[in-house]
Amino acid sequence: MKTKSLIAYYAALLAGALIYWFFTLIPLNFRDRTFFIHFIVLVALALLPFLHLGLRARLRQQFEQARVNRFASGQQQPGCTPFLRMFQGYNVKSLFSTRRLLLIPVVLLVLYFILGLTGTPIFQAKRYASLITKVEGVFVDDIAEIEFYDIPTVDRESALRLGNKRMGEMADLVSQFDVTGDYTQINYQGRPIRVTPLEYGDIFKWLNNRANGLPRYVRVDLISSEVDLDPIPGGMKYSESEPLFRNIDRHLRFQYPTLIFGTPLFEIDETATPYWITPVMTPKVGWFSGLDVTEVILTNAVNGSSDRYKIEDCPTWVDRTYPSDMILKQLNDNGRYQSGWLNSMFGQKGVLQTTAGYNYLAINDDVYLYTGITSVASDSSNLGFVLVNQRTKDTRFYPISSADEMSAMASAQGAVQEKGYISTFPILLNIEGRPTYCMALKDNAQLVKMYAMVDAQNYQATAVGNSIRETIANYTVRLAAQLSSQQDEDRVVSEAVSVSGAITDIKSVVIDGNTVFYFMLDGEDAVFSAMHSIYEKLPFLQIGDTIDVDYRSESIGGLYLVEQITRADGE
Incomplete structure (x- = not known):
């Protein structure tokens, strides 16, 4: 190959490489897999002229030697074509010795596979598990209750x-x-x-x-x-x-x-x-x-x-x-490789994984990725859930057994099954100290028609409404019925407050067989919610009756849960 041809070849190779890089934007970093592979290809292309020159010189030498040998011996094999006669006495092995230059890209390719093996989970399970660190959190401390107009x-x-x-x-x-x-x-x-x-x-x-x-x-x-x-x-x-x-x-x-x-x-x-x-x-x-x-x-x-x-x-x-897909991968690696690679493949004791979806929560002016944590057996329950700060990767794990998000979505859809609405993936809220799934219900045109709330620890407790405020009100009633029928040791009860006044309005509804009363008092803007079981004469109260009420100081969706009622006249 002439010098001009050689210069033209390398100029074209350089131009082609630059144009290719202009569009692919591969990082020029040997720790990037894509760049390493492309570098091997580029080295092979750069060596092609040397391989060509070596083969050409070797062929010329072999042809000259073969011709001398033919004329010296005077022998000619019968039936040989003129083309085959050129290769009489030709040493094929010596021809391929010029391909030693190919060892350079071959060595690089072997090095690539060796370096790739250094990052396989079979050797580095503990390193994968330690890429993200989960710290156990307290749900009611880390996730504050919010008003309905902030959801x-x-x-x-x-x-x-x-x-x-x-x-x-x-x-x-x-x-x-x-x-x-x-x-x-x-x-x-x-x-x-x-x-x-x-x-x-x-x-x-x-x-x-x-x-x-x-x-x-x-x-x-x-x-x-x-x-x-x-x-x-x-x-x-x-x-x-x-x-x-x-x-x-x-x-x-x-x-x-x-x-x-x-x-x-x-x-x-x-x-x-x-x-x-x-x-x-x-x-x-x-x-x-x-x-x-x-x-x-x-x-x-x-x-x-x-x-x-x-x-x-x-x-x-x-x-x-921090990209969401990277966080999810690290969470899955953390749950999979805590006890080593062998356990992740056989036995799978304590192996965990994230649930099928995720969502985002706004907490203290930061965005957190939320997802459930379940066993690798993929049942319909969560062993807990995690919140990951997407700016700092601070990760909190809440070991609260609950229904998984898909079960909650199915429960919400079942509450309005006659309408055929589809649930969105839920967000997680703190309602009266309990983790609660909140989701929108859409029609086939993807228009939001209703809202639903599902108790994460008891997905049978589901409430729906045409607005967030109505949904919270309905959910509060169901939650009050649930909490009054059983003592919830994990629930944080707010401070009790007492008030007296004449009833200005009172209504009752029946939910899951429990009668719940809503009433307002003269001089109070609050709406009070009371279960029938807390006061046997509650069904007989009328507008104008004066009562003493003990209720929780923190409202749920604008409702205050009543703990005790007595008549002002002592009855």
Whole structure:
């Protein structure tokens, strides 16, 4: 091969490698499996000219020697074609000796498999189990009770539908932009919301609008269902829909060519400035395996400036640094390999796994991933559940035996089976110190029609309603009936308060065979709830009767549970 041809070959190889990297954005890091494999292929391609030159020289030498031998001996094999005569006396073994150069990629390939073995669970079970540490928590201390007007009821599918509907009302935007399906759940100014950026409708609309960038992002309030298309001063120049250098993945790769990234997530800070939050991953098990977040990169989506932080120094307004799928994998590895790899395959004593779904909770201005923990036998019950802070990976385990989420969803659907509604995946609430599943019930058009609450420890205790307030009221009655019929040692009882007054209104309902009375007193805004069993003359009370009431100081959905009633006249 001539020198010019050799230069042209390597120039083409380099250009091809750069173009390929421009689109694949593989991290230039030998601890990344994909890069290691591509490096082996690149080395093999780089050695091809040397292999070609060696083979060509060897062939020329063999052909010349074979021709000399033929003429010297005067022998010619009958029936040989002119082509085969060229190879008379040719040593095939010596030809293939030029392929020693191929040992370099072969050695690299063997090294790749050896390094891969260093991260297999059979050798590193304990390391996998230690990637996440669970600390036992106290449910009533860690998860505070919230009022009905603070309960988030909008799931991701509903947020997507609401966002698309709002976008369709903006005639100047809908013709040029689409709404992405990200809808990242975060906390913004103390409220749980989902945010997602817009994207260019197609390549021509990108050409028309790229100078100004994406003008807005979608913000959905998960409590009130309000949807806003917030303007972005200066326009969002860096996004996933940019095809060239302002594509957020390409922008980050050119800034940090050697880092291993997770998927960038869209968030806004407390001043509504859009950012891309990108976790930086480092293998913690063996050479390639056990990826965990060690750093985070915050990229301003307007001007593209990036700041790199150690995970412990990440700003507190950031809610999502640890990817949900990575957390779930680490939880499953923790439950699977606590007693070693052999036990995870045979016997499976104490082997645990997460349940089939997960959701998010907003606690103290942080976003927590919630999921149940069950045995590997996959029965219909949970041994407890975990909450994982998605900014710090602080993990709390609550060993509360309960029905799993799928059983709770089935119970909620069964309460309205004649309507054929489908339950969303539940969130976990603290209602009177008890873990409670709360979920929306949708029709076939994915419209929320009702709400349901299910006692996690007794999924037969289910209540539904047309609003969250009505659902809590119905659930409170069922919970009161349940708690009055049995002593719950785990329940934390609030301080008792006494009040006297004349009855201004009184109603009764029958739930599961128990009569429950609701009444109000003169001069009190509270609505009181009392079981028939606490006062035998309760059914005979009328408006205007004056009574003394002892009730719990903490309300449940606006209702106060009554513990004792006496007539003011002593009866």
